Amino acid sequence: MSADRATSFGSEAENYEAGRPEYPFEAVAWMLERMPQGARRIADVGAGTGKLTRVIRQAPDAEVVAVDPDPEMLAALRRSVPGIPTFQGSAEHMPVPDASLDAVTLGQAWHWVDPLAASVELGRVVRTGGVLGLIWNIRDERVEWVRRLTDIMHSSPAENMVNGPESEGPRIAEPFGEVETQRWEWNRAMTRAQLHRMALSRSYLITAPVEERTEIIRHMDALFDELGLEGEGTIDLPYVTHVFRAVRG
Template sequence: MSDARATSFGAAADHYEAARPDYPFEAVAWMLEKPPHGSRRIADVGAGTGKLTRVLAAAPEAEIVAVDPDPSMLAKLRESVPGVPTFTGTAERLPLPDSGLDAVVLGQAWHWVDPVAASAEIGRVVRSGGALGLIWNIRDEGEEWVRRLTEIMHSSPAENMVNGPGSQGPRVSDPFGEVEISRWEWKRQINRMQLHQMALSRSYLITAPAEERADIARAMDGLFDELGLDDLEATIDLPYVTVAYRAVRA
């Protein structure tokens, strides 16, 4: 993990679970369809509260384990996706045996890892011909109000890696081969409270001083007033782009 922001999420596990979106099933299926013999034994690394884990666990005959460095996030995952074995660890240091998996996937997490060390370690636990899948849900800033929201909350390392100016996307190293990419556009109905929870689940706000968090909340409220989100029942369509990458182990 790269800095204190990378390991800050446990302090906001409830907000993360309540306000972060799940991943489209078709995007997750695409990440895992490349290995010629399928992907049954899968590790969700940087699993957090289980946003990606629950999609994986819905696949028939899937055997899933979840790995995260934060015990608070894993505790929330066990509530959200009961029955999935959980382990404390990172992409650079996995508590898993050699060549025991068909695939390793990371949701909203690769931007926090050392890509060379993580590629090598994941290559250790994935069989030859197995897959590495990386996926992010990124707000679609094609709409002005979404751009303004990001300006208020500040951009994240994920957004800068996947969708930032001049971004080359995630770096994946040996023993994995060429990285393929695919995208899905979709919208999610969200209310004012969930938007605030989403902001509070971001590493920038988790680690910011209380005064700055209050200033950001006030600016968000001003934007939401303009948008007509003036009661608990009002919702707005928040556009997303899900960006997924996959690579096969040599």
């Protein structure tokens, strides 16, 4: 998996914040509900611009910190979610002490990590009985125009891991136990401009040559023309939120 793609998002932080969807609160609540009673220390890893961080912060008494390898993304997070402590780091290299957390979450991020090394390192910082939660918003390609959109933009590592034809889901290793999973289906109304910003926040387009990026945008516009999507008009983009959780033994 390309390291350039994994660390490319900072240059498009504004498009990431504008174009990527939020996470359903119910899905995030389910991801964290197996935390021990009274637990509240949570690290959002690969936090990006804070899409997941801001939902976690809604939990009662939550003490949330954000961790990301990209300082540009952390700067965007501090603007979008003021008051959250931020640290540069990754799932494989956490900047926190042993057994100092009740939960670690990763939104749209586990497909960029080494699952074995990350499981060991997160097992170091999560106390016994704590939770590792993984969540992805994936476009629902059972809808024909959405499938065509993905063909134009190219699939992502996340889509292949979570929803690919041969996918077995994310790999989580010891000291975490059995992986539980749930999914939520919902729609997000989007304008043509928002769809373009979503596409421009994707690692494939960020790292593509200018000529290829221009061609992708041209094909997207042809699809939107066919759908009659103009100006401030919107179309419902269907999503499936896939959630996984595992308790540290």
